[in-house]
Amino acid sequence: MTRKKQRDEKLAANLTELTRKQGQWREVLMRLVRNKVGMFGAILCIALVILCIGAPLFTKWDPYEQAVINKFIYPGREHIFGTDDFGRDLWARLIYGGRYSLLIAFGATCFSTCMGVLLGSIAGYFGGRTDLLITRFLDILQAIPSLLLAIAISSALGSGPFNTMLAISMGGIAGGARMMRSVVMSIRGNEYIEAAKATGSSNARTIATHVLPNTIAPLIINASLSIGGNIMSISGLSFIGLGVQAPTPEWGSILAVGKTYIRDFWPLVVFPSMFIAITIFGFNLFGDALRDALDPKLKD
């Protein structure tokens, strides 16, 4: 007991020391590492990313190669997750397919965050009429549920990884921009902004060097929490036949194929579902932990 206390005290001392020396980012990292549930989520995410990037290392099968003789083999030694309706190895298809799901999710998150930053910081910084115009536009964008917007856009653009990314990111813009706007508005009143203006820096320069660096924490929180939802939307889109389409392996489209054989062959339904759920689970846990670490006020 005393040892634990000692350790905690030492840790706390280290923490304050570190805060003084290396600034707040080190402290955030310490808080993050100490969150066990969050670390579990992070490990899940990292494992998935490694599995998907290094897919050829983890399977000897080609996700595209068809061998109709081998179709619908149940999980066994040769095919650990079984094979699909064309005799392709399901495990290989799932880990190769993860590349699309994860890449699109990250891409969409980046894109919507950038757009959100742009709109939100302009609205929050300038205020007045610009703000009114942008907020009204966001109101309109938010009246359409994000999945529905993604469906409408991707049915217009057609399928394909890039179009899917674009379609999905549209739904995330409004939320990010709103958050950004409120953060920038709270920063705008500070003295250092006034000082920057007084020393003659332009609006663009003030936003880039004095406003944006102070909004990084909420931005990271917003982005990390939206990845799970994005993966959900991607697989949903692919599931109904928009998004990424066969033969490209994507979790949602594999699941859509599995649905046709739902009565007779369970692995084609259960394993893609598991992959989708575990990925979202991991990113949700990690996102929550990141939020707690970056903004301890929220937790207390």
Added chain:
Amino acid sequence: MAKYIIKRILWMIPVMLGVLIIVFTISYLTPGDPVITILGSGYTPEKYAAKAAELNLDKGYFGQLGSYIWGIVTRFDFGKSFYSNLSITGEFARRFPITAALGIFGCIIMVVLGLPLGILSAVKQYSVLDYTLTVIALVLAAMPGFVLAILGLVLFGVRLRWLPITGLDTPKSWILPLATNAMPCVAMIMRQTRTNMLEVIRQDYIRTARSKGLSERTILWKHALKNCLIPIITVTGGMVAMVMAGSIITENIFNIKGMGTYMYAAIMQRDYPIVNGCVLLIAFIVCCVNLIVDICYALIDPRIRARYASSGKKHKKKAHKEVT
């Protein structure tokens, strides 16, 4: 208060108009000519012109947009399907009640389950029950509705044969679609309730209520719950939007003849008038739900009500501040 509600309803008009323009523009900019798609390869210029005029596609962007808006506003007419020539409004009248029933029952279930479970989990914080519920909520939150639906189908429909797997003909067949709609939302409402409840029960006024000698039950339901309802209502409103948008996937899985399957078929055929109409209708419902949510805030929280009452003065003040 009445003034605020009227203002809020009037504000819906430009929002819906904006949604309409966005949705219409998306389908207008879509590559491909619907007239050629419908007529196939062997068409004459006269035939083409006649079909284009019939579908109202011979005018420019603003002409088409104008007549589309005019049709909806004056006659509640969303136009006709490109292919079947059936009126979209008539189809809506037939299909919408099914989707709405699924949505409304789903919402009732998610509130009835989510709220008490969240409160329970907060009151018994750090108990086994709390941990179990938290883990279940986390797992459910990670399952998209369609994954849950498919797994439910495999387990209850195919393996155990307890529930039918398509349609909505018997009361039993409602169970899986409703669960698909409600379960992920139950998880979210539960988590939100737990967080807010934990925050509220540590407040001073709860301690005051206890020291007054009120029963735990009165404290919980009258003092604590009322104070944590606002974020929960916000989340619930968001869930309604999610359920409506999710109906396209849910109904597709269970083969239910509602709005979702209608829109799905239209997307596959690139039948844009139908897609536009469905998106508009759902956006309209989302707007209405947001309105109800905003009114609920004022009904529950006297502070917000007071702010609305003096909102006129406040606006002036704000504007003044902006000028200086």
